[in-house]
Amino acid sequence: MKLTETFLPGSNVIATDYIAEKKNISAFFDYTYQDSTSYEDRYNELMERDYDRTSLTAHLKTFNVKYDANERAMKNIERLNQSDAVTVVAGQQAGVLTGPLYTINKALSVIKLAEEKEEALGVPVIPIFWVAGEDHDYHEVNHIFTYDKNREKKEAVPQKQFTKQALSDIALDKEKLNGWTKEMLQHFGETSYTKDLQEWLEDVTDKSDTFVDHFCFMMAELFSKHGLVLVDSGNTEFRELQVDAFKKMIDNNEAINEAVIKQADQLKEQGYPIGVELDERQANLFAQVKGERILLERNGDGFEGKAIAATFTRDDLLNIAHHHPEELSNNVVTRPIMQDVMFPVLAFVAGPGELAYWALLKPAFRIFDFKMPVIVPRLTFTFVERHIQKHLTDLSLSMEEVLRSGISPFKDNYVSDLDDVGIGGTFKEAKVKVENIHQELLNLTKIVDSGLERYAEKNGRFLQRQLDLLQNKLYSSIEYKHENDLSKFDEIGLSLKPNGAPQERKWNAVYFLNWHGPDFVDRLMELDFTFNEKHKVVIL
Structure with a gap:
C-alpha cells in the first residue's frame, strides 16, 4: 500500500x-x-x-x-x-x-x-x-x-x-x-x-x-x-x-x-x-410503545408519541427511566x-x-x-x-481531478474528440434546417386546415427525434470502435466516484x-x- x-x-x-x-x-x-x-x-x-x-x-x-x-x-x-x-x-x-x-x-x-x-x-x-x-x-x-x-x-x-x-x-x-x-x-x-x-x-x-x-x-x-x-x-x-x-x-x-x-x-x-429537523415540541427522546420505538413530543406538562397514540406524564417517564431505562433512547x-x-x-x-x-x-x-x-x-x-491506477495512466487522467469532478466530464470530452468527422456540428445544422423547412409546412397547415395544427407540430417533433436517433446511432458506432477505452472510463468512475458520490x-x-x-x-x-x-x- x-x-x-x-x-x-x-x-x-x-x-x-x-x-x-x-x-x-x-x-x-x-x-x-x-x-x-x-x-x-x-x-x-x-x-x-x-x-x-x-x-x-x-x-x-x-x-x-x-x-x-x-x-x-x-x-x-x-x-x-x-x-x-x-x-x-x-x-x-x-x-x-x-x-x-x-x-x-x-x-x-x-x-x-x-x-x-x-x-x-x-x-x-x-x-x-x-x-x-x-x-x-x-x-x-x-x-x-x-x-x-x-x-x-x-x-x-x-x-x-x-x-x-x-x-x-x-x-x-x-x-x-x-x-x-x-x-x-x-x-x-x-x-x-x-x-x-x-x-x-x-x-x-x-x-x-x-x-x-x-x-x-x-x-x-x-x-x-x-x-x-x-x-x-x-x-x-x-x-x-x-x-x-x-x-x-x-x-x-x-x-x-x-x-x-x-x-x-x-x-x-x-x-x-x-441539518436536522427541529420543533419546539420535540422531546429529543424515544420511548418504546407497543414494541416500537416512538419519538416523543411535549404536550403541555406531559409527553405524547409523535407517530402513535401514547401519552405520558413527566412522572411516568421518570418512573420508566428508573425501572425500565431500556424502554427509553436518545x-x-x-x-x-x-x-x-x-x-x-x-x-x-x-x-x-x-x-x-x-x-x-x-x-x-x-x-x-x-x-x-x-x-x-x-x-x-x-x-x-492497481488496475484503476493503470486505467488512469492509460487515459492520461489526473486522479485528483477525477476525485473532484467525477469521470463524466472527462468521458464526455473523450467522446467529443472522437467525432473527427463533425457529426455533432452537421446534425446541429441539419436540425435547424429541418425546423425552418417544417415551419413553412406548419404555416401552410394553419391556412389549409387549422384542425391539423397539433398533428403538424407533432410531426415536427417526430422529425427532430428521428435526427437525434440517427445521431446517437452514429455516436454508438464510433464508441463501439473505442469500447475498450470507454469501458476504462466507466470502471474508473464506478471505483473512485460512483454516480458522482465519494x-x-x-x-x-x-x-x-x-x-x-x-x-x-x-x-x-x-x-x-x-x-x-x-x-x-x-x-x-
Missing part, C-alpha cells in the same frame, strides 16, 4: 469552515481541534468530573467478550478503569457487512487519534466505537451497493421489517442472510480469498442473533486487535447505567430543546444551514450528551454530517455543566486498485477483503496518517 494526500472541497459548508478554522463557525464549538492545548484543556476538565468507571468497564468487558474481542481491546477496557484514562469516540449504525466504507474509515480514525493523543498527553486514551443499536431505521442499514455492467444496484437483505424496532432487537433470518451474503460475494468475483471469507461470514451469521451482533462480530474481528472497544447504545445492560442521565434529560427537557433551537437560529444568522440531540455522561470523552471523531449537528449542541451541554469534547473531522479515504459512501469493505485479503485493515493500520485537511488516497 502507498499513501498520498490531496485536497478535496468539503461536502457541506459547516464542515468546510470548521476545518478552515473560520471564527464564525468556531464560536459554536468549545475547542479547536488543530490546537494541541485544546486536548490538554479538555483533559483537565474531564479530570474534574466523576465517572462510574467500575460499572462501565464491567459492562464493556461482558459486551466485548461476547464478540470474541482481542486481548488488546480487553486490556484497553482494563486501562479505562484507571482514574487518568480518557476516550476518543466515533459511532455509526450497525450496517450489514459493516455498511458503507466510511464505517471502516471511522474506526481507523478513532484508533489512530487515540494513539496520537495518548503519546501527546502521556495518559491512557482508549478508542471507543459507539454502535447505534438503538436506531430503528432498518432500511438504512439492510443493504449494500454492487456494480455490474457499469450499473449501480442496491442489494438489500431479503428480510422484511415492518415495525420500528431498535436494530439491537431485530432478529436475524440467518438462512436469508447467508444466501444473500453468498450472492454478494458472487457479485464481487471469485478470488483466492473468497472461500475463507464466505466461511468466516457464515460463522459470524451463525453466532449472531441480531443485526447488531453481526456487525459487532465483524468489527471486533477487524479492529479489536488494534485496541478498539465496542459499545452498543441499544444494549439493555448499558441502558441500566444511564438511569440518572435519562432523569436529568426528562427534568430539563424543555430547556435542552430551547437551547438547541436558539443555537440553530444563531447558525442561520451566520448563513449556515440546519435522538441526535441527546445521544452526544449521553455519550459524554457515560465516557470521559476527550474527542469525538465526526463525519461532515455529524459536524453539522454538533454545531447545535454547545448550549445543551451547558445544561449538564459540561463542555463539548474536541470535535475532530474523521479521516476520509479513497482506495485505488467511494466511501457506496462501496463496502467486504469487496476489498475479498480482493485484497483478510489483512486489508491490518495493512491500512500500518500506514502513517495525519489528521489534517487533506483527503487520503491509498494505492492498493
